[in-house]
Amino acid sequence: MIERLWAAEVPQHPRQALYTYAARLRQALDVGGSRTRDSPLVRRPGGYLFDIERDSVDLFRFRNLSRSAKSAAYRGDNTMAVHLFDDALALWHGDPLSDLDRGWAEGARISIRREYRAVIVGRAEASLCVGRHEEHLPALHQLAADYPEDERIAGLLMLSLYRSGRQGEALACFSNIRSRLIRQLGDEPGSMLQILHSQVLRRDPGLSHIDGLPVAN
The missing domain is CATH 1.25.40.10 (Tetratricopeptide repeat domain)
Structure with missing residues (x-):
C-alpha cells in the first residue's frame, strides 16, 4: 500500500504518514460530524478496506447498468437498452482517478476507459436499431x-x-x-x-x- 501511494517518493516515516491519511479520510467521510456509526474505512491485515454498499459506488452501478443494457439489447429490447445505457453514462464524470499519477492508477484508467468505450458503442448500436x-x-x-x-x-x-x-x-x-x-x-x-x-x-x-x-x- 505504501508503494502504491508514494512509489519512489516514500516519506521518512511512511507508516505514520499512512495512519495520518487514514485518520483524515475518516474525518472527511464523517460528513455530518455525528459519528453515530462506525467509519466505512476499516483496518485489515496488510491495509485498509472501504466497507460500503456496492450500489453507493458509481463504478459498480455503471457496470451493473451496462450489463443490464447489454442483456436488453441481446433480447431485442433496444429501447430499454438505450435507456439503461443512458443511465450508465449519466454516472460518468470525467477521466477516472485523474488526480493520481501512479502506474497502478493508469492501469485502472485504461481498463475503465475500455468499459466506457464499450458502453458508448453499445448505446450507438441500440440507438440505430430504434431509429435514433x-x-x-x-x-x-x-x-x-x-x-x-x-x-x-x-x-x-x-x-x-x-x-x-x-x-x-x-x-x-x-x-x-x-x-x-x-x-x-x-x-x-x-x-x-x-x-x-x-x-x-x-x-x-x-x-x-x-x-x-x-x-x-
Missing part, C-alpha cells in the same frame, strides 16, 4: 478521434452520419480511416467496412432499415 441515429453522433465523433483505427467505431459513425442525411461526411469518415490504416499498418480496412462504404456510395436502400447493423465487428 443522430443523438449519439457527438460521442461517436469523440471516440473516432480517440481510437482512429477502430473499424467498428468508424462503421457506426459512417452509418449514423448516412442515416442523418450526411452522406459526404460518412464517405469522408471512411477515407480518413482507410488512409490511416494504410499509413500506419500498410493494410486496407476490413471487408465489412469496405462493403459499408460501397453501400453508402451507391445509397443502398438497405442502409435505411433499422432492423440490422451492417457495420464491422
